[in-house]
Amino acid sequence: MAEFDVFLSHSSKDKAAVRAVGEDLKARGVTVWLDEWELQPGKRWQRELEAAIAGSRSVAVFVGANGLGPWEEPEMEVFLDRAMRESELPVIPVLLPGAPEKAELRPFLKLFTWVDLRKGVTPEGLERLVWGITGKKPDGTTTPQTRPRAASARATPPATSGPPGGPAEPARGKSLWQRWEALLAVAGVLIALGAWLWPRSPDGPGPGPQRPDLYALRVQVVDPGGRPVSGAKVRASAGNEPQLLPDGWWEVEIPRVKVPQDGHVEVWAESPAWDGAHGEVVLGTEPNPRLELTLRPPASHLGGVVQDRRGRLVAGARVLPLEARGSEAVTNASGRFELELAVPKETRVRLRTEAPGPGGGSAEAYCYAGRDSCILELEGP
Secondary structure: OOOEOEEEEOOHHHHHHHHHHHHHHHHOOOOEEOHHHHOOOOOOHHHHHHHHHHOEOOEEEEEEOOEOOOOHHHHHHHHHHHHHHOOOOOEEEEEOOOOOOOOOOOOOHHHOOOEEOOOOOOHHHHHHHHHHHHOEOOOOOEOOOOOOOOOOOOOOOOOOOOOOOOOOOOOOHHHHHHHHHHHHHHHHHHHHHHHHHOOEEOOEEEEOOOOOOEEEEEEEEEOOOOOEOOOOEEEEOOOOOOEEOOOOOEEEEEEHHHOOOOOEEEEEEEEOOEEEEEEEEEOOOOOOOEEEEEOEOOOEEEEEEEEOOOOOEOOOOEEEEOOOOEOOEEOOOOOEEEEEEOOOOOOEEEEEEEOOOOOOOEEEEEEEOOOOOEEEEOOOO
């Protein structure tokens, strides 16, 4: 049983405008599904999304100044699949304020009558949207809840005409013609959807293999020597939270509805002992792709000054790290030094400094890699 009157499919860049429309719809008694209102923290969002799509009586596809968002097309794929099986499912394109005067819609969206809110979210525009969702016209009458037919240059035949090539039939002619047009509209949707979903074969035209419903991306993190790194963390631009498996690999589950249109997914790896790594994978027909990320040797900078007990800057003082690998330095005329270290940023580093000349004094102190505020104060006169 449907739980929502309408599912709001939108780009994140149009979130504020869609939220406002959703509030207006709720004020008119329409039950609305919007991700930020309904996705419960701590639960797997893809299952909730699938349940919301299955449990919505209609879908409103919002088009703003930036066109369709990356998640709208997969959501429409599922709704269009339902529309092919459920002839009474409304698919309603909604043009938001800021959408171009000649809005570019996907071929399958052009088959549905849209609601134009480009000049503002007016009561009249909202009433048309409610009409599309509920089937109740603004004048209070109820219309059958059917999808609007594709626009056609052919005028609707009078009640005494029938489908092309068929005999005139006063009682049934119009109904048969409507069925004929409906079949043409469904065929157009199938053709457009097929062209979008089915890639061309490298050997010529024809549908290619289908993408799997769920990807299990496996990621291994290694050091520059190719050895697996423990303690690393992985994150991805799409899919569920990465999980560390017993064999040391990370796994990212990515439902097909959340795969970007171009199939590109970015992955990052971070480790406290190494500099991070970045890579990407293009998801196609392989359900279990693999990716290896190689961390880089750590490198950081550390800077500061050497001064005596009276706060005077000391030139020519030697500065060296005692426990960390890295370069040595000599302070310049302003008493400043710069070190390059083979440790990650924010590593606590022990430094030693020695003043030039006999009796110049020395000092040791702890500073943090990646900072320029280290002060070494010489002991002695």
